Amino acid sequence: MPMPDPILTIEGLNAHYGDFQALYDLSMHVEAGEVVAVIGANGAGKTTLLRSISGLLRNAPASVLWRGTPIGAMRADQIAAQGIALVPEGRLLFPSLSVEENLIIGGQSGRKGPWNLQRVYRLFPVLEERRNQASTSLSGGQQQMVAIGRALMSNPDVVLMDEISLGLAPVIIRQIYEALPGIVGEGLTAVLVEQDISKALSVSTRVYCLQEGRVSLEGQSQTVSRDDISRAYFGV
Amino acid sequence: MDWINAVIQGVLLGGLYALFAAGLSLIFGVMRLVNIAHGDLIVLSAYLALTVTTALGLHPLLALVIVVPGMALVGYTLQRAILNRTMGDDLLPPLLVTFGLSVIIQNALLAGYSADPQKLQAGEIETASVALGSIALGVMPLIVFATAVVVIAALQWMFYRTALGRAFRATSDNQDIAQLMGLNRAHVFGLAMGLSLAVTALAGVFLGMRTSFDPAAGSARLIFGFEAVIIGGLGNLWGTLAGGVILGVAQTLGAKINPGYQILAGHLVFLAILAIRPRGLFPRIDG
Ligand SMILES: Nc1ncnc2c1ncn2[C@@H]1O[C@H](COP(=O)(O)OP(=O)(O)OP(=O)(O)O)[C@@H](O)[C@H]1O
Numbered sequence: 352m353p354m355p356d357p358i359l360t361i362e363g364l365n366a367h368y369g370d371f372q373a374l375y376d377l378s379m380h381v382e383a384g385e386v387v388a389v390i391g392a393n394g395a396g397k398t399t400l401l402r403s404i405s406g407l408l409r410n411a412p413a414s415v416l417w418r419g420t421p422i423g424a425m426r427a428d429q430i431a432a433q434g435i436a437l438v439p440e441g442r443l444l445f446p447s448l449s450v451e452e453n454l455i456i457g458g459q460s461g462r463k464g465p466w467n468l469q470r471v472y473r474l475f476p477v478l479e480e481r482r483n484q485a486s487t488s489l490s491g492g493q494q495q496m497v498a499i500g501r502a503l504m505s506n507p508d509v510v511l512m513d514e515i516s517l518g519l520a521p522v523i524i525r526q527i528y529e530a531l532p533g534i535v536g537e538g539l540t541a542v543l544v545e546q547d548i549s550k551a552l553s554v555s556t557r558v559y560c561l562q563e564g565r566v567s568l569e570g571q572s573q574t575v576s577r578d579d580i581s582r583a584y585f586g587v
Numbered sequence: 588m589d590w591i592n593a594v595i596q597g598v599l600l601g602g603l604y605a606l607f608a609a610g611l612s613l614i615f616g617v618m619r620l621v622n623i624a625h626g627d628l629i630v631l632s633a634y635l636a637l638t639v640t641t642a643l644g645l646h647p648l649l650a651l652v653i654v655v656p657g658m659a660l661v662g663y664t665l666q667r668a669i670l671n672r673t674m675g676d677d678l679l680p681p682l683l684v685t686f687g688l689s690v691i692i693q694n695a696l697l698a699g700y701s702a703d704p705q706k707l708q709a710g711e712i713e714t715a716s717v718a719l720g721s722i723a724l725g726v727m728p729l730i731v732f733a734t735a736v737v738v739i740a741a742l743q744w745m746f747y748r749t750a751l752g753r754a755f756r757a758t759s760d761n762q763d764i765a766q767l768m769g770l771n772r773a774h775v776f777g778l779a780m781g782l783s784l785a786v787t788a789l790a791g792v793f794l795g796m797r798t799s800f801d802p803a804a805g806s807a808r809l810i811f812g813f814e815a816v817i818i819g820g821l822g823n824l825w826g827t828l829a830g831g832v833i834l835g836v837a838q839t840l841g842a843k844i845n846p847g848y849q850i851l852a853g854h855l856v857f858l859a860i861l862a863i864r865p866r867g868l869f870p871r872i873d874g
């Protein structure tokens with residue numbers, strides 16, 4: 352019997368910003384239900400990878416496969432409709448929309464599933480208290496909760512999270528990470544970009560390390576050695 | 588009494604200018620597009636109404652039933668087929684393309700309808716008026732003003748209370764992230780232009796019922812629309828209505844002093860407001 356296709360496959364991905372090449376022949380795969388961490392130094396190409404998967408950067412069609420089908424050249428809205436959601440680096444909420452409107456617009460593609468306003472409010476009760484406020488009036492941590500909730504509202508099969516702890520106080524980071532099991536617990540697949548290596552390893556099943564646009568390490572999060580990681584991270 | 592009359596007529600005229608301006612304001616708000624062809628699209632709507640009224644023998648107000656959806660379709664198609672290709676970080680390409688479009692529309696109208704001035708014949712309603720004390724208020728100007736208020740209120744409601752308005756605001760905030768929400772920017776922009784030209788159709792028909800028009804009549808309407816938008820403050824719909832009213836009152840008061848001063852007075856008030864408040868009277872407060 353042939354193996355089922357992974358839910359997400361990256362195959363020989365080359366990504367460019369104009370003349371500048373940010374990713375080189377990058378390959379990785381994500382199985383359904385996995386939490387895959389992607390780590391790497393600043394400028395390694397982590398955000399570029401997530402932008403490529405989500406369609407904000409368009410590449411060769413076969414460089415990104417969704418359940419075996421090429422989606423590398425699709426528009427971001429078409430990819431979102433397939434069931435891939437991105438929590439972007441820096442949160443990027445819509446400033447003209449209230450907290451609740453930011454969440455509602457996340458769900459407007461109409462994909463069915465367990466996530467709705469009530470469920471997001473149960474996960475992050477503070478958002479319900481602030482539902483009618485401008486999203487810009489929230490603290491950084493609360494904005495990150497909105498960004499995560501907005502992605503979940505589309506009931507994605509895969510959620511891509513780009514440095515959700517960036518710029519937040521440790522206590523807030525802990526709070527957000529404590530919510531993660533409740534998010535990925537029901538078979539939701541996640542790709543987690545994270546600068547904090549121990550955080551990344553503790554919540555993930557597998558890990559990829561990027562270095563200058565290439566995969567420098569792939570391994571099981573529980574067994575990968577610290578030495579290998581620092582070598583893959585810094586290239587020494 | 589004459590002066591009060593002039594002010595009231597100016598306010599009513601302002602309703603027409605607000606209709607000129609609302610479509611401009613809408614597309615600038617959603618996609619930062621400055622549509623140089625806007626005035627010519629107003630005139631195109633008037634000609635479309637002319638054809639509909641003569642071909643079908645309809646009253647111009649009834650012709651709206653065809654002209655409004657027709658122009659909405661023109662707007663959506665124009666945006667999807669042409670203007671979307673010019674949209675990007677650079678504001679210049681869409682400016683140049685809509686300028687070209689303006690020239691094309693004028694010449695096409697010239698070829699199709701000749702340079703002779705035309706007018707939409709609306710019958711008795713053109714001269715009907717109601718008395719307010721010693722002041723006579725034209726029924727048509729009243730209808731136009733009421734329509735402007737309803738259109739602005741409806742656009743405001745659409746912007747802040749509906750899924751479409753949410754999509755417009757989100758796309759205006761951040762096109763990439765809006766795309767991640769499943770909103771196809773090309774379609775959202777098409778809808779915005781469609782809505783803009785639906786309002787333009789109203790403006791064109793009212794213009795054609797009020798005064799005669801010819802293929803070159805668009806540029807003055809573009810200027811009045813721009814002035815109303817800028818006076819009111821970019822991105823503020825009620826401000827646009829206020830801007831139209833201020834412009835209308837300035838023009839009728841100018842004409843009262845000397846009929847030759849009508850247009851000049853409007854421009855002078857515009858410049859004065861721009862000098863004192865460069866962002867207009869009621870700029871939108873951005874977060
Ligand atoms: N819009 C852009 N235009 C040009 N180059 C870019 C752009 N965005 C990123 N780059 C370059 O691409 C490379 C990869 O950037 P990317 O943002 O993917 O890195 P990253 O791993 O996410 O870094 P960080 O940890 O700082 O978020 C970097 O060299 C960066 O300078």
Ligand SMILES: [Mg+2]
Nearest residue numbers: 397398399440
């Ligand atoms: Mg990054």
